[in-house]
Amino acid sequence: MRTVLGALLAWGLIASLVCGPTAAWAADTVVILSDFGTGSTTPALCHGALAAGLPDVRVIDLSHDVPAGDPATGAVMLRRIANLPVHTIVLGLAGTGTVPPPQLVAFQTSRGFYCIGPNDGLFGWVVKQQGVFRVVEIDPAMVMPGFQGDGTDTWNLLVAAVVRFCKNDRDLLSIGRGFADSDLVTGGVSECSASRAEGDVKGIVLREVAKERVRPEGHGLGYAVLTNLSTGALRLAGLRLDEPLELEVSRGDERRVIELRYDGRSVDASDDSASADGRMRVAVLEDLLVLRPLPDFRDLLTPGASIVLRRAQ
Structure with a gap:
């Protein structure tokens, strides 16, 4: 269960992991999509952790009301991603509270957008509409040493991945290892x-x-x-x-x-x-x-x- 105390501790860990020079990008835009619920305090903690590591970050809350266990509905909410600034990072936190935690990926689309989150179909529309330029499977050891992987702190790992990614000039290999784009789950999106x-x-x-x-x-x-x-x-x-x-x-x-x-x-x-x-x-x-x-x-x-x-x- 996501507790405020656990989140605050994780926030501190993320901030300690990302101390260092500011990323070369003048301003990073991060769009968050989650299933935390509108009344949850976790989105605010995500904002704080991102701001601690990326002082110039712009965070947009797309929605925190993705139905739990329903990545297809979350995917629908990303259908208009092309209206966002190019180089926007979509941080998908929906479906990250499962035990065991889902497979986590990060990829760049052929149109210059980035997606970081679970490989469960949440990014199906993005993959279908924009294609994939490069993709990695997130390696917890590279991002957050000591990650337990019990399903309660997966969102912390993903937030830390975004910060590390931006501070390393958006190098996907700084947060993960090679992954085949054919293994990305699209949720059966078709024409x-x-x-x-x-x-x-x-x-x-x-x-x-x-x-x-x-x-x-x-x-x-x-x-x-x-x-x-x-x-x-x-x-x-x-x-x-x-x-x-x-x-x-x-x-x-x-x-x-x-x-x-x-x-x-x-x-x-x-x-x-x-x-x-x-x-x-x-x-x-x-x-x-x-x-x-x-x-x-x-x-x-x-x-x-x-x-x-x-x-x-």
Whole structure:
């Protein structure tokens, strides 16, 4: 459990690790994404530790409300990273409180952004949109000698990694060792296309479904985020959420068709009920479509499956 006392001790350790000359970069911008919760004191301690090691650092809190155990939703929040200053460092602290702790990576995108955090799909959209220039697996011995790795101090290690990284002129090899970019977890992010035939909208067809996109059982999440389906793709296909729509999911000879009803409001994770007429409800998270309750076609969301969203037949 993250305690304030433990965090303060870790803060002091981080500050002692990073004493030395200021990094060559005039100002470092660090964007934090975590699952600490809005009322947690840990984000403030992160700010303090970063400021202690990097006096000119600019810290942006993107969100501290990533649902625990749900990196796919956190990945959605990073879809607009290109709007941030080039050379921004994204510090992903969501999912770092697990036991054992997750694999930790640091990488530079092909467009000049940096990501430091767990290799669990949190950076899936960033990898898909920007590509990877170089990547390392973070080595605790290089960053924070004495790191216990019990899941309670992983966030401290990542904050220390950011500071050390910046003080070493953004040399990834100063905080980790070689890692294959093909081993980065992207969470099954894939593309979708809108197609038309003889002037009639056929619908939105997903080219590939790599893996199930729902939070694991036991976490209480009442919706599934289909990361392939966006409101922009709807407009491209000539579809509207306020018209009768249906979702067809198929794999091999298996096929299921589900009618959808638009909620017209944002997602409420505590509300996992179906609509009054029994149809699955669809809402919008950022600009992605979210389905509630958990779909009964999850067993079909495996490699080789396809999804088509279209007007109800």
